[in-house]
Amino acid sequence: MYVGKKATRVDAYDKVMGRTKYTDDLCDKGAYIAQILHATIANGRVKSIDTSAAEAIPGVVKVFTCFDLKEKHYFPTAGHPWSTDESHQDVADRLVLTDRVRFYGDDIAAVVAEDEVIAAQAIRAIKVEYEEYPFVLDVLDAMKDGAPQLHEAYPNNILKHTTIRKGNYEEAIKEPGLIKVEGWYDTPTVQHCHIENFICFAEMTGDRIKIVTSTQIPHIVRRVVGQALGIEWGRIQVIKPYIGGGFGNKQDVLYEPLCAWLCMQLGGHLVKLDVPREDTFVSTRVRHAIRSHIISWVRPDGTYAARKLEAFSDQGAYASHGHSICAKGVGAFPQLYPCDNVECDAYTVFTNKSVAGAMRGYGIPQAMWATECHTEEVAAKLGMDPIQFRRKNLMPVGYTDPFSKNELYSDTFNQCIDKGMEATDYLRKYQAYQNQTGDIRRGIGMAVFWYNTAVWPISLETSSCRMVLNQDGSLQVQVGETEIGQGADTAFAQMTADVVGIPMEKVHVVSCQDTDITPFGTGAYASRQTYTAGFSIRQTGSLLKERILNYAHELTRMPPYNLDIVDGNIVRTTDGRVLMTLGELATEALYSLTHSQHITAESTAQIKSNAYSFGCTFAEVEVDIPLCKVKLLDLVNVHDAGTIINPALAEAQVHGGMSMGIGYGLSEKLLFDPKSGKALNNNLLDYKLSTFMDHPRLRAFFVENAEPTSAFGTKALGEPPTCSVAPAIRNAIYQATGVFIDEAPVNPHILFRRFKEEELI
């Protein structure tokens, strides 16, 4: 058995030796280089573009502007499965180049040149005339009557407003003796900062176009490029090689349509589009900044009588993933701490800023910031121990969500909290850190998180798998689920080896997805790769095994039910005798003069289930009050992700998520100039992504309650690790200083302001 073992990554050696090929490595050196001219106003219209000086530069192939679009094919960009129901389709509001500018950084023209230096010179030589409109950067301002409007179809800039109503909030708050706790909780605009910026290249053969791209979602890219260019989807081939991270930014169709369009304008010549870091920050996708307003009415015994949440999600200039993010976060609110009377309002609102899309956690880090900051404040107001208060109110075992049918099967929250307390020596430290004085103070705090795996029943869940048996008894496996650095290929190899009954080294996972040959799948998002692919791998592996054993029956004359494949051998189960190796069988099957057969299997699994994946974070900090600085001393995440397929990879995944949470909690924020809407810190110096030097030793623990709905007992672990880190750190800072900070990131600027307000400095 390989599932549950620390198997070495299938791509480890190539990656360490630098042999792994990424998009840029695969592009022919004769490619034309495309660069994009971005708008330098936040809202308005392009009146004219003078390209004459740019086109006069030797080596410039051609300059294309928004006025060169002959046909306007508006397209959606979200990496969601397509819906054949029009009302569930994503908003189609993008063009490959636009004359209607909606944010500082919108794409208005593109240069194609012989190399990047010439392209950059040409970009600087283009002159643009704009008609400027007033712009709006704040979500609440954008909703006001009379605010500048971004899209005609969405009055008051509201892309969508959804509600949840349970019980009767207005009546419930009349109960005598209730304590009211109210707060506003803000999260910042942050960026994924994957190490490989977005890059793609396109070229044509005949009337077909091939696009090689750094994406998480090759099959979705094919569909969207078809929509954006107005061509048949079958004419498009999308290839996804290894990628240097995505974290959700590449769960959006970014510049593949533009690159393909430029290629087609140039007779199918190879065109490469490599987005610089500065533009990746501004013009790809960011995480939605969400302002949350929570009111809780609590009884003195620590139970909730009524609760209310309003969330205002900053969509930026275009719909992208849109309301899905805010809706997911708000949907968690009535579930995490169930209460009989709840009112929730979720708003997703356009502003003249960078477009928000998917990012690791998909609305849950924002929701957990609001919820877990608030929970700490409620406990403090009641004078209750924050962990006891949580245990009293958290989702109980057996809770079932009527919509998704997700069920909490095990006592996950208490088990995770217990493990976190033990790992951090919580009780002793919590006591020791009470009522400190002095300049340097320590604190310990925690936060829990809610998450669910995959997207059923909101969207389609499907996975297809193909297995092909080789002469030596090894096999190739292909799935539409993508390796994006998380280790999916290794988990797939472990699962395949177990299902078919062969050694893991005999499983060759075809890492690269090519829409011409890879079975259909929607790609990496929603922490679904292991859960979802597990179904099709198990189903297809079983099918393959059945075919192998049927062939073994022909060769051995033994009934298939008395045969099995064990460690790559055909074994008679009745006495355990090895009858032949799988290699001998496969060779005979291919070359047999009596019955030649290419043994393969391919199948689709549609998944109509989904699974909760919960856990918590514990953080210990040291706060230097005069210097307004926080030092992280310890950080522990505990997850119940069901059965862990590969403990080493799982731990690494948790570390990565925690690292992202550290930046979210303490330092990262993309800033926009209020006077122009221009991003101020769109580079890795001024944008304070946390470094190794800002990290304590990260520690990950697991509670393994096998998920009953899952093919291998596993469930989400990709995004959960980043969901509760920031509020845990914030709650530790509260214990150290007695100061609540409701705005992330808790950087020295915020601490200075709050410490002054609370007269600590």
Added chain:
Amino acid sequence: MYDIKALYEAQSVAHAVQLLLEHPQAQIIAGGSDVLVQIREGKRAGKELVSIYGLDELRGVSFEEDGAIRIGSLTSFSHITKDPIIQAHINVLGQAVDQVGGPQIRNIGTIGGNTCNGVTSADSASTLFAWDAIIEITGPEGVRRIPIQDFYIKAGQVDLRPGELQTAILIPKAAYEGYQGHYIKYAMRNAMDIATTGCSVNVKLSVDKSIMEDVRIAYGVAGPVPMRASTAEAYAKGKPTTKAEIKAFAATVLEDINPRDSWRAAKDFRQHIAVALAERALTESIRLAGGMIHE
């Protein structure tokens, strides 16, 4: 791929001077950790470059005949940190430049480039100001030496005339003998960052270690160029090493510094941090000098 018009490699200091005179528009490039970034940003795109990176004569730390410490302008940050002369006499400089960027930048970046760039946040600059550094400049007329305060003209501009290059930084014997110092870089993260404020303090104590005979303090990012806080220095001179005097000294820096409000940090925040850093850096300097802080 960088947009560079031409690259001329100097074979000697004299050759560098000649190349700079022949190509008056050219930009000097040493380690390149600033210049290449600026070219990529488009600011210095399409320029001619004169590289002095091959001039080993400008590398290393040594003593002058008069006891001054001579630091060749091309000496990398990591070499300064590990240099025995620096460690023995002005260890704080090695510690300060060890906080520049990350390890790769400290291997390629040079102290000459750090100062010639003319930015207020340079990690070496505040310590060099605080130790009365002298800048040696070589040009067509020969060698001239000026105090570092005079070298900085304004933000991004230093006193390098046509054909000139910086060849060394000198710390006079009187400036280091008997002094101990401490530098605090205040930044938003612990690596790969520029200073929000940098504060370098040094002190010379009386024989019985109870009196501050001399205190020098300099800041980065407290004004458009690195600066000394002379009012605070004058205040501290002759005062006992007590907590109260250290606090009073720190508060006095507000009379000298002039940080600005920007999206990177607010003025009142920078002022608050400047005072807190002065107090801590002086306290640590006194401790390093063998003194005690009295109540």
